[in-house]
Amino acid sequence: MEDVQSNPPLMATYKHLFVDGRRLDDGAVDCNECLHLPVIDLNSAAAEVDMVRAASEWGFFQVTNHGVPQALLRELHEEQVAVFRRPFEQKVNERLLDFSPESYRWGTPTANCLEQLSWSEAYHIPMTTGSGSSRCRAVIEEVSKAMYELAQKLAAILMRGITGGGETMMTSTTREETCFLRLNRYPPCAISSAFGLCPHTDSDLLTILHQQDTIGGLQLLKGGRWVAVKPDPAALIVNVGDLLQAWSNDLYRSVEHRVMANATAERFSMAFFLCPSYDTIIQSSHANASYRSFTFGEYRKQIMEDVRSTGRKLGLQRFRRST
Numbered sequence: 001m002e003d004v005q006s007n008p009p010l011m012a013t014y015k016h017l018f019v020d021g022r023r024l025d026d027g028a029v030d031c032n033e034c035l036h037l038p039v040i041d042l043n044s045a046a047a048e049v050d051m052v053r054a055a056s057e058w059g060f061f062q063v064t065n066h067g068v069p070q071a072l073l074r075e076l077h078e079e080q081v082a083v084f085r086r087p088f089e090q091k092v093n094e095r096l097l098d099f100s101p102e103s104y105r106w107g108t109p110t111a112n113c114l115e116q117l118s119w120s121e122a123y124h125i126p127m128t129t130g131s132g133s134s135r136c137r138a139v140i141e142e143v144s145k146a147m148y149e150l151a152q153k154l155a156a157i158l159m160r161g162i163t164g165g166g167e168t169m170m171t172s173t174t175r176e177e178t179c180f181l182r183l184n185r186y187p188p189c190a191i192s193s194a195f196g197l198c199p200h201t202d203s204d205l206l207t208i209l210h211q212q213d214t215i216g217g218l219q220l221l222k223g224g225r226w227v228a229v230k231p232d233p234a235a236l237i238v239n240v241g242d243l244l245q246a247w248s249n250d251l252y253r254s255v256e257h258r259v260m261a262n263a264t265a266e267r268f269s270m271a272f273f274l275c276p277s278y279d280t281i282i283q284s285s286h287a288n289a290s291y292r293s294f295t296f297g298e299y300r301k302q303i304m305e306d307v308r309s310t311g312r313k314l315g316l317q318r319f320r321r322s323t
Ligand SMILES: C=C1C[C@]23C[C@@]1(O)CC[C@H]2[C@@]12CC[C@H](O)[C@@](C)(C(=O)O1)[C@H]2[C@@H]3C(=O)O
Pocket: 108, 182, 198, 199, 200, 201, 202, 203, 204, 303, 304, 307, 311, 312, 313
């Protein structure tokens, strides 16, 4: 049974954004249509070709035979539920497993309007920090390692698929220090429609996402329309991040996605973000590269500045060369 005291005070903090019973305009969503993402069997002979096609046509796909044990994912889910069930005060004031105080976040402190609000709470867990000998710590570490290994394998395939060649991604390009797990919890939002996570692209190389239940709510922008992704706790979803889009000179697509809050049910998910070291230069070898070269550190800094000053992420458009 859910302890109400564990919920962050989302309504009390953000009620001013729900003015005049305003609702988000989600008229573009076809609720009856659930998107079946392309499925890539990593053991199949065609895996590499299929993945390159899916990353350029969809930006999102599912992987099977990925090597991450279902039992481990279930165990993480149990630990995650317990972590979020703790009283709100504890989540804010006590460091979880020695992670930095900023590892716990809720709502959107910079939101100026309903469209910028994320009705959720999350833990950002960097791969290389934290301490202790609890089961929770051990499970987080094991999941991070398995996700890191899988993500590196997928990124290497996608880098090889960039036509024109020249691009290489050594395993040394990615850094355990910058990769992180994001544990998401989306509380129900009974009063009005809200985003569980507002529309965004991921600011990494690629993301591996596990939707832990069948509640649903993830939507992605396809052909100018928001479409719902079929929830499947047995699947791992992979999506291209901004850095791979730039590195591939727009061959691969970092697709905008969002989560709709559910009126009655809470939802959990976990995402692993594969990132390079901050000094990695992101640069396409294409003769007419669409983006100027930039470091990952520069990119992160720009995003944080934009979110702070405008309430939203401007992302890759900041780095696009004028034509
Ligand atoms: C306010 C924002 C923070 C965020 C970018 C955004 O505009 C909307 C989503 C946020 C998110 C969610 C997933 C990742 O944790 C993240 C790093 C990302 O790429 O999009 C964050 C962004 C952030 O914290 O900077």
